Amino acid sequence: MRKIYSFHGGIHPPENKHQSVRTPIELAGIPEQLTIPLSQHIGAPSSPVVSVGERVLKGQMIAEARGFVSIPLHAPTSGTIDAIEDRIIAHPSGFPAPCIVIATDGDDHWIAHQGLEDYESLERTELVNQIRNAGIAGMGGAGFPTAVKLSIKPDIKITTLIINGTECEPYITADDVLMRERAQQIVQGAMILRHIINPQETVIGVEDNKPEGIASLQAAAKNTDIDVVQFPTKYPSGGEKQLIEILTGKQVPSGGLPSDIGVICQNVGTAVAIYNAIFAGEPLISRITTVTGQAVESPRNFDVLLGTPMDFLLEKAGYQRENNNRLIMGGPMMGFSTPRTDVPIVKTTNCILAPTESELPTPPPAQACIRCGLCAQACPASLLPQQMFWFSQGKEYEKLEDHNLFDCIECGACSWVCPSSIPLVQYYRSAKAEILQARRDNEKSEQSRARFEAREARLEQLALEREAKRAARKKAAEERAKKASSGEGEDPIQAAIERAKAKKAAQESS
């Protein structure tokens, strides 16, 4: 039996997970139009390789990776490219972003593809390339390109590979149903990852509120050395750093990466995507998304094509617009509300939450901080949320950095326990953005200074050169004058007269 550790803080919000796991995963089907944003991951946006009017097949690459930290995109179904233009995407800002729009033809015609017969005989780098070409980005939420995460420097030894099946956020059950129904694929995906990383141990971590998922994973992992570990439910144990602490007892250093302590974490959804990429040769073109909340008649999980509009899914689940107070992309803790329902599902969309007003009431106005300290007790990163709140308000960014603001994982535990309903996380997000902006400004002003100084130096150099030339000319003229006056050599005036005479004589003779 593996020793289970715990992390500081954490909360126990109502789980509300049972509503959406009553039915199996349902295929969402093919909507008339798919909108695929070029940036669905962390890193440089992909750049399109198709043109408007072109016919594409399911699984065909429609945008290629630009740079190392980037991934390609593939057509989720067959159809014609309708447009490549800015469309509104699911983002708290509500700004449009470049998208490829595909008018589907309903045939769902696959491009020729095939899986690898025997992946174990392949080189690590080749497998990582396959994963990169399949357009796989972390499906737990942040969307970091998986291939980049797997390209570990040779001097770093990974001891533990963790497959994250925690899914600690209330309402979301996308990973839960995946573990129930596709445990075999998760385990196979984990075996591929294990082959690439070659760790000493491979662990699948699941919270103990998903007994069915754990049972099917254990059955699937029976004849392997993969350890399926369950641990007590607590939010946010699914956070990468928190899960690592639970399973290994080690803390990721501030500002560091899990690989610094020899750990790599991958989501169960990512494991399934890797399985599909290696065994079937299929790129990442669909995902499991939970549609839940009291404002939908039948909450459930959909296997949905990327780029499917949100309202297509909502309609399938029986969305009651009049009962819904706000539509949330993601879960109730870390999600954000989106004002529109026509935005597309992307690689990181794990949940659409449509709650009623009584279910998730509009937060009351924030009141003054009473310094109760509940937030510090709840913080899973052992930070001082209350201090950071004051500093954010006062824009004391240096002190915020001293208080390790950048270790905040924005889990929302502090806001959730706050008796004064202060939207603490928003303060931190804003302060983080301001600090990053200040760093960028600083870099720019450094650059401007360098350019200004270079220009000054150049102008000075030019002035000096001009001065030197003038001095040289003056000296030469003086010398000539001196020679002339002292009678040395020939007199320049006399010489000129001679030259003119010679020229005239030459002209006359000709």
Place this chain on the structure above:
Amino acid sequence: MLEFITQYPLITATLALVSLGTIFGGILGFAAVKFKTEGNPIADQINDILPQTQCGQCGFPGCRPYSQAIADGEAAINRCPPGGETTIQALADLLDVDAIPLDEEHGEEKVAAVVAYIHEDQCIGCTKCIQACPVDAILGAAKQMHTVITSECTGCDLCVEPCPVDCIDMIVEEESLQTWHWVLPDPIGRKVEIIATDAGLDEESERDRAA
């Protein structure tokens, strides 16, 4: 020796003090030569705070000369409009003086960042703006169309004045998906975009309470 000391305590003390003074004076004098600071460190620190727009609105030809003037006590700290209140505050902290409001004579603080934009169809290729640009951010040659390297432009306005055909505009950089970020919540408003403040009730716990 001891006898001399006991007999002439006054002279001994004087001699001791003089020799001590000579030794330490020598050390200090040597240190002053050996560890002499190049340039004016205060001016460098001031220059680090200034925004490096090189706009000359302070009346000095660039940020470096202005920082030198502040260090020499010849200029007030409130003459930098691009830096605005933040810069004045930082300078006041550094120099341990009171922060004073921005001197309106030298211009107003700009709210949004701007960059120069050359209307290329109107440009006659006179190179006057190129000569005016303090950071070499304008590209072009005589009788050739000019253009601004946006990433290098500091928005200093210096190219606008020399243009004989008025084809340079300062344009505000529009907020986009790349520049957008969360803002501080309105302390009195109810509008909260991050949801985690809601303690929603579970169906089961509601049932438990009802029972």
